[in-house]
Structure formats: structure tokens, C-alpha cells
Amino acid sequence: MTLALPSRAYDLQMLDRPADRARDQGWVYGLPPGISSEQWPLDPVTGYPLMHGFTLLLPEDYRVHGEDIVAVSFFATAPDHNDGGAPDDPEIREAVQARASHPRLSRMTDILDYEYAALLLTKAEYDGPFATPPAPLALATADRPRWLDVGGASAFFETAAPFEDVRRPSACRTGREPRDRVDAAC
Secondary structure (H helix, E strand, O other), X not given: OOOOOOOOEEEEEEEOOOOOOOOOOEEEOOOOEOOOHHHOOEOOOOOOEOEEEEEEEOOHHHOOOOOOEEEEEEEEOOHHHOOOOOOOOHHHHHHHHHOOOOXXXXXXEOOOXXXXXXXXXXXXXXXXXXXXXXXXXXOOOOOOOOHHHHOHHHHHHHHXXXXXXXXXXXXXXXXXXXXXXXXXXO
């Protein structure tokens, strides 16, 4: 069986209002839906929960992982842990790897060795209750990331404010018509 790969791109808009799960196709920052605290990805360098970046309901033609996989949640290293200050501790990395994880977890590392994770979500997970971030590993020695106290959006905008003029979006909507390119990312 050959899968037809998506051939269209969609404009994504970050809206300056709170997300409405009934009409929007996702949200930035906030909390991911439908996972347990134990399934929340941890940073294998610091032992703290990765910060939720966005959850996006996938357009029909992007649902290539099965009919029931309808959304993706993306997580990243906290902005205040992006300074290279935490040494890579093999004991923390092993503890994170030994922990139970979401069955559709994908981990990534960028060229600067910052950690990212994506979870493919079922319809039931996407419609489910918001998750609560887990406690950090007992081995964690880095400073507590600020997003755990003030929320992901506030922590991001505090970090980004000196560098650019940014607004505080929260909801995401895919454009009604496909476009030739993606103009903005949620």
C-alpha cells in the first residue's frame, strides 16, 4: 500500500484571543491535551518537563499515520534552559530514557543539542482534558524553568521581548484555502 503524501501547505494564523477548542484548530503554549503527567516528555539534559509549544489539529490530508491520529503536540527546551548552562548528565539522560513514555513520542535534538519532542494524538486525546506537568526528576540540578511558574507564553515573551516586538497569541487556525507556503507557524 502506498500512502499519498501531503502536497499542500496551509497558512497558520496565531490569533490574539484565547483558544476555543470547538472552533480553532489548535493553540500555542498552554497545556497539551489528553496525556497523563507521566507521558509528558522530560528534557534528558535537565530532568525538567519540556515546555509545550503548540498543539495543532492536522488537516485531513496531513493525517498520514492512521485515521485515528488527528493532532500533534510539540514540546521544546524551556527558553531559560537555552543558554547551554546545564551540563549533560548521563544519569539524568538514563533516568529519562527509563521512564514510561507516550506510545507515539518522537524525540529530536537540534544542532545546538536542544531537545524537542512531538506526540501524535488520537481524537480522544485531542478532545481530552489538559495535562498537568510532571514533577522534575529528583536528579535535576538545573534551575527550575520559569514557564512552570508563569506559564509558557509569559516565559517565552519575557525571553523574546528584548529581541523583537511580539504579540501574545494563543489560538491557531489553519487557513481555509491551502497556500503555496506556510507564512506563520503556531
